[in-house]
Amino acid sequence: DGGITQSPKYLFRKEGQNVTLSCEQNLNHDAMYWYRQDPGQGLRLIYYSQIVNDFQKGDIAEGYSVSREKKESFPLTVTSAQKNPTAFYLCASSTVGNYGFTFGSGTRLTVV
Amino acid sequence: GESVGLHLPTLSVQEGDNSIINCAYSNSASDYFIWYKQESGKGPQFIIDIRSNMDKRQGQRVTVLLNKTVKHLSLQIAATQPGDSAVYFCAENKGGTSGSARQLTFGSGTQLTVLP
Numbered sequence: 001d002g003g004i005t006q007s008p009k010y011l012f013r014k015e016g017q018n019v020t021l022s023c024e025q026n027l028n029h030d031a032m033y034w035y036r037q038d039p040g041q042g043l044r045l046i047y048y049s050q051i052v053n054d055f056q057k058g059d060i061a062e063g064y065s066v067s068r069e070k071k072e073s074f075p076l077t078v079t080s081a082q083k084n085p086t087a088f089y090l091c092a093s094s095t096v097g098n099y100g101f102t103f104g105s106g107t108r109l110t111v112v
Numbered sequence: 113g114e115s116v117g118l119h120l121p122t123l124s125v126q127e128g129d130n131s132i133i134n135c136a137y138s139n140s141a142s143d144y145f146i147w148y149k150q151e152s153g154k155g156p157q158f159i160i161d162i163r164s165n166m167d168k169r170q171g172q173r174v175t176v177l178l179n180k181t182v183k184h185l186s187l188q189i190a191a192t193q194p195g196d197s198a199v200y201f202c203a204e205n206k207g208g209t210s211g212s213a214r215q216l217t218f219g220s221g222t223q224l225t226v227l228p
Contacts, residue, residue: 006155040220041220042201042220042221088153090155090156099144101146101158101203101216102158103148103155103157105154105155106153106154106155108153
C-alpha cells in the first residue's frame with residue numbers, strides 16, 4: 001500500500017541535544033513538507049521541498065534543518081537552537097500542485 | 113499573512129443528526145480546498161476536496177459546499193456517528209510567489225463531539 005511513514009511515534013530529547021525525525025513516502029510524490037502542531041493550534045510550516053536536493057524555509061524554520069537526498073525521504077533535524085521543541089510533528093507529501101496532499105501519522109517530541 | 117479561519121472552535125451534535133462545519137477563507141486566488149479529519153494523537157486524514165470551478169461535491173456521508181462569492185466553505189456530515197468525533201480543519205491551496213511551491217494554508221480546526 002502506498003503511504004507516508006513517520007518514525008519514531010514518540011521521541012524524547014534532552015536539553016542541548018539534536019534529534020532527527022524520519023519521514024519516508026512511497027507515493028512517488030515530488031513535494032514533501034514538515035509541519036509543527038501545538039495543542040489547540042493549526043499547522044505551521046517548517047520546511048518544504050519540491051525536488052531532490054532542494055528545500056525551502058517555511059514560516060518557522062529557525063532551529064530546524066532538513067535534507068532531501070532521495071525523493072522518498074525528507075528527514076527533519078530538531079537542533080539545540082530550537083528553544084521550545086516540544087510539539088507534534090507532521091510530515092506530508094503531495095504532487096507539485098498540492099493534489100493528493102497526504103500526511104503521516106506524526107511524531108510527538110518531548111524535551112526532558 | 114492570509115489565513116483560513118473557522119467560525120466555531122467546538123461543535124456538539126447528537127448521534128444521528130447532521131453536522132455542518134464552516135470555514136472562511138480570505139484569498140480569492142485560492143483554487144483548491146481540502147477538508148481533513150484529525151483524531152487525537154494521529155495525523156490528519158483526507159476527507160474530501162473541491163476545486164474552485166465547482167460549488168458542491170459529495171462523498172460518502174460528506175458534502176462540501178463552496179461559495180466563492182462570500183469566500184465560504186462548509187463540510188456537511190450526514191447521520192453523524194460517534195466515530196466522527198475529531199478535529200476537522202480546512203485547507204486552501206493558493207499559488208506561491210514566483211518560483212515557490214503552491215502552499216496549503218490550514219485553519220486551526222473545529223472540535224466535533226458526537227453526543228450519545
